[in-house]
Amino acid sequence: MARGDVNRVKIHYPGQDEDFIVFLDSVEDYQKWRSDKSVPLAHVVASFKIFITQNRGAQGMLEGASHSQLxxxxxxxxxxxxxxxxxEKGNLQEFEMSERHGNTNDSNGPLSNSSFVGR
Incomplete structure (x- = not known):
């Protein structure tokens, strides 16, 4: 895994009209919850936000699910x-997510207004 990449885990649920996604904190906590429902959901999910992918499968652009969609x-x-x-009914999927911070093209050197003086 490259520097800055993060492993993420999600559950994909293919619905009738939309595909739904919930992000998890870890596979281990999810597996514990599957066999022991007394494990608090707050320890399993990254957030209680439910996403849809606009019928584009597990890889579509994510947006928050509305109450009417739910x-x-x-x-x-x-x-x-x-x-x-x-x-309970969705499919577990792990994926790598690139985290980008700062300048992504280091060959440009520092970018500031002073580098453009006199041009």
Missing amino acids: ENEFGTSNEDEVVKQIL
Whole structure:
């Protein structure tokens, strides 16, 4: 893994109208929760935010799911209940996510207004 890359884990749930995604903190906590529902969900999920991919599968552009989308697919807009359903019925996927910080082209040298003086 390159410097700055982060392993992320998500659960992908292919719904009727939309594909839903929930991000996890770790595979180990997820597996513990699968066998022991007394494990708090807060220890399993990275956040209680549920994303959709606009029918583009597990790799589509993510946006937050609306209450009506949750209601249409899961019969409830209660995010805790929806997260549980996604965790129980979805597919675990690990992926690498590049974290970019600072200047990505080091050959440019420092970028400041003073480097353009006199040009």
